[in-house]
Amino acid sequence: MFRSTHTHSELSTAHVSPHWPPQLSRHLSIPQTNLFYNAEVSAARYPDKPFLVFYDTPVTFAQFKDEAERVAGYLQQQCGVKAGDRVLLYLQNSPQWVIAYYGILRANAVVVPVNPMNLTDELAHYVADSGATTAFVAQDLYARIAPLVRTRDEAGEGLRHLIVATYRDYLQREPFAPPPEFVSAPRSVNGPGVAHWADVLEARHAPGALTAGPDDLCVMPYTSGTTGKPKGCMHTHRSVMCTAVGGCNWFGTQQDAVQLSVLPLFHVTGMQGGMNSPLYNGSTVVLMPRWDRDAAARAIEHYRITGWQAISTMVVDFISNPRIDEYDLSSLKGMRGGGATMPDAVVKKLKDLTGLDFVEGYGMSETMAATHINPPQRPKPQCLGIPVFDVDARVVDPITLEAVAPGESGELIMHAPQVMQGYWRNPAATHEAFVERDGKRFLRTGDLVRRDEEGYYFMTDRLKRMINASGFKVWPAEVEALMYRHPAIKEVCIIGAQDARRGETVKAVVVLDPQHPGGVTEADIVAWAHENMASYKAPRIVQFVEQLPKSGSGKILWRKLQEDEAEARGGA
Structure with missing residues (x-):
């Protein structure tokens, strides 16, 4: 059914964005499915094609779907995970991270991605706030989360089950370059509530029916916590699907693309561009567990990587490498990212090195990645881009919330299909985060921006900075x-x-x-x-x-x- 909100969004976007990519519609039809359906489709289309590559060991689309289903069955039958339950995901980028994410979804549960830099006290907040009783953890991080596990005779809420991943389990082939020690380390963890990843797969538990729909909760990334304790952003399968599919369309990514996934998957930018979008379109992902500029350059050369999503600090480090000219980077067809504006000098050096423009974008945990991206055919440096599909973006006075004059700086507010439902168990923070305008609910970003005469948005700063x-x-x-x-x-x-x-x-x-x-x-x-x-x-x-x-x-x-x-x- 045609909805009037699309008309308003299209007209406003058309007015301010004359450089909209010419091949794209301004409206995006979002698949009315749960996210796991993408794994089923790609496994049916490309069963023997590598989805994940981890130090030269491939995980095909068929293998990926099969192992995610085994994980789901174990969660349901051995951990008591029910529809809507939250499950923590606390690992570095790895095949286990991606398989666990989709295993949780296949169990009709909700993924809670956790920054692997968090320590025990920080983890305690995620456990208590989300109400999770099960967590996936890498063995190198196990000591941080082990104190939060409660034995069966202890009362109260808390973690009961830990599924511990050993990265080495996916080193099945001799890698072209040696992996870091934490990746090649053998299994070394035992303790209360622990089940090992390999044993979970070997149990071969079959999951029950897949019942999650597009409007059920899917993933709950937590905000950075710069203003008080971190808050869980409630995202549905629909809002996650929105930016996963939108990214594929915006950049025209095909199924034979090879993506370098080095941004942390717990963060929404890496999660969407480095995992959910490639699964949707059937392309291959080369996983890096931690940033290493030489390892990234070697991977681009070795795997003939075509696309790389990065943040400015990575690119600054990458092009500062005195050995960068030793690597063949000619396979790269596109580079994009966000997080902070890319300085002019860095943009020029990257262009000289690769011949590519860095295409910047803007998004938040609250919007499941991008709401604004530069048109690939006409990007501007130090620019957030233009509002993407169906995003109604406005610039208002942060005090009065009234529209500012064209070209003036003000707070960015947005109404869009990728905006979260609200903050988990925090109605007061949810109320503060939204404002009503023209019968629609707009998210207050807290970011100060200006819009130029061509409809491009530029950050002026955080509201309180x-x-x-x-x-x-x-x-x-x-x-x-x-x-x-x-x-x-x-x-x-x-x-x-x-x-x-x-x-x-x-x-x-x-x-x-x-x-x-x-x-x-x-x-x-x-x-x-x-x-x-x-x-x-x-x-x-x-x-x-x-x-x-x-x-x-x-x-x-x-x-x-x-x-x-x-x-x-x-x-x-």
């Missing part, structure tokens, strides 16, 4: 983009620092490029900044560090640096 220097508003993202033009800067994060005269001043935390010749001092960077940007924006303080703190998905943790600065100033 502004620096107020002598009454001038300074947006750190803008300053960072300018700072990356300095040839000695490899990475930079801009934060606010207390200043007796200005109230607040601009501080740059800098990682220098070790390949840059000659010595560079903090004073040199300050002087350069004052020569290359307005004085109120230019950092008055520069601090050199060996590395910047980053999340498991590779984003620079600016809030951690800001908190450290406040603590240091308070102590002083």
